Amino acid sequence: MAVTMHDVAQRAGVSIKTVSNVVNGYPYIRAETKQRVETAIDDLGYRVNMSARNLRTRRTGLITLAVPELSLPYFAELADAVISAADAAGWTVLIEQTSASRERETEVLSGRRRHLTDGLIFSPLALGPDDLDLFTVDFPLVLLGERVFGAPADHVTMNNVAAARAATLHLASLGRRRIALIGAHEGERVGSAALRTAGYREGLEAAGLPFAPELVGEAGLWHRSTGAEAMSRMLDDGVEIDAVFALNDALALGALHALHAHRIDVPGDVALIGFDDVDDAKFSVPALSSVDPGRDQIAHTAVELLLERIGATGQGGANGAGDPAPFRKVVPDSRIVGRESTGDVGAGEPCRLVSTQAGGTEVVPVRAAV
């Protein structure tokens, strides 16, 4: 049925291995021979059988990207960027949706599909620092996000505290004094919520503003609906505010909805800023100011680190110990994108970049394998 190297070899009058050599770009082949093989390949419509090649080479050419849900725009845009970056390097991406459930996130690290790909870029949302041992795995792994630090893996994250601090300060610099926060996770010590909330408090302090508990709105899941609910609760409770820092853009857009429903003008009465700078932010009414955490750079760096790790893996061999590269932590630059919702620009004007946070790379020594 399917055309194999054998068929090509026969037609071209060479050995099967020569066909393999041609396909793989082995240099020592006479031009004429190469030509003959290539003609035979075209004539027969031959394609290499990936399964066979994968079996033989112990590589699949696939990497996994595990994210909570594609229908969340942040992760859809991240997936887009990761796929593009991998594609440019000749790799293919397989996406796993975890729904942010512990069970599925655990399965990503050890489950059925683990052996389908050569490496994993993982943005956990349910697993946390208590699950650190789960992250001690024997395959290339790059972590994203803020749930787990200190795992034996490369890590691409963002400058949450500094960026949140800058966002808060930005609102303060506009003369706002009652700055609410939407999306807090009470009691949590890790994760984006905790870090960004810490940045918010730092920002208040730096601006000489008091911290007021009633200004903090809880929202477990960071969806538009929960943002709208949290904002509504706060407004219904009669809390006085003149600015809102939402911990992501979905929350911010939900909050915007609630503000509008309460006939509150943005940015006239209340200035609003989000986090993530998803595509939607540009097109809400009014256009949403946000923090760009450097998504493209995150995706690009994650793919780069993972492929490096995959490449290095091959060297182990009889050497046993080898000398694995130390784990790196990379923090891309983030910046604040001022749009209408903070009154930084009028409708129609291009957005203004208000402030810049420098990131960087930190090298962490490899911990002894367990």
Place this chain on the structure above:
Amino acid sequence: MAVTMHDVAQRAGVSIKTVSNVVNGYPYIRAETKQRVETAIDDLGYRVNMSARNLRTRRTGLITLAVPELSLPYFAELADAVISAADAAGWTVLIEQTSASRERETEVLSGRRRHLTDGLIFSPLALGPDDLDLFTVDFPLVLLGERVFGAPADHVTMNNVAAARAATLHLASLGRRRIALIGAHEGERVGSAALRTAGYREGLEAAGLPFAPELVGEAGLWHRSTGAEAMSRMLDDGVEIDAVFALNDALALGALHALHAHRIDVPGDVALIGFDDVDDAKFSVPALSSVDPGRDQIAHTAVELLLERIGATGQGGANGAGDPAPFRKVVPDSRIVGRESTGDVGAGEPCRLVSTQAGGTEVVPVRAAV
């Protein structure tokens, strides 16, 4: 290095084939033997090597979903639904982004990655009816969308004309008389734009309204930005309108932005309805009315048809001709979701389903193989 069936067999004191039988759920195995094998598997942490299995079975357990871009919410949500549906059936999805370019769409049908998966769910945007021969392929294929009809493949599409007609009629039923259209593709005879525009004209006619060229706004790409531009152009030109039918939600949200920038009240001055019913629609300000084309059903049906086709493929054998099932065209039910932007409901109220279009399945005889 890696644990193989051989190791498991040795430890359990059975043949390698028995391990294989246990792993694959072969029924005729003594409970005690099965237990012993399973214990050995757990002890050694054995996982089947997918590459080897794939080579042997000529199956990969993967299907491809090819869409233009994940950062377009409609496709992100579609991908989410397809992945979930495939997952439920034990299959894994590989996503290809085509950027709606001819080159990449052609590659999806014949390129490097073609042999990586067992089947393809393809939503073309660049290829059209002139490329019908490209779609005559020798692997399971399910088409989505409205670009290509009559290809030798199963097809899941939507009731574009009827749904657009209903949306237009709905605006008319609210007393609107100057109903603009945003997103037209002048001169095109195929694709969503042409079909939905046809439905719009049918709707106008059914409502006894005249068709007016100045009410039709072009927008090549259906992004928020192009929607905003098209809307702005029309308003700047002084065209009088009291309703807008945007051919998808991204355009509608962009148009909403432009309407707001022109200080036009929605739905007071202008009623607005989109198409696709993406998640965002619920949370815009005001909440956007839209046409739900039955996205979940589309994803579900597409996966179902593809897996059926993949299953049937195996039977070919020496039989030669076989008797392939005829190609099916499935049209899920679509419905209009009325929200604030058409004044169907006030802020906070749940949305109202205004009208329902019945879809169905049509069976097309298989064309002779080429």
Place this chain on the structure above:
DNA sequence: CGACGTTCCTACAACGTTGCACACTAGCTG
């Protein structure tokens, strides 16, 4: 002139799994 290097090509043996054929035991049927 023999040793050695380049260039070009090939044979063989895996990679880890599953399909197929078959062996053997028990119980049952005609």
Place this chain on the structure above:
DNA sequence: CAGCTAGTGTGCAACGTTGTAGGAACGTCG
């Protein structure tokens, strides 16, 4: 008792590719 069928397990030969080792032809150099 021969001949089934159901139940339980094994051995062999692929699936299509690539790594390793090496052979043959042709210089080139000391």
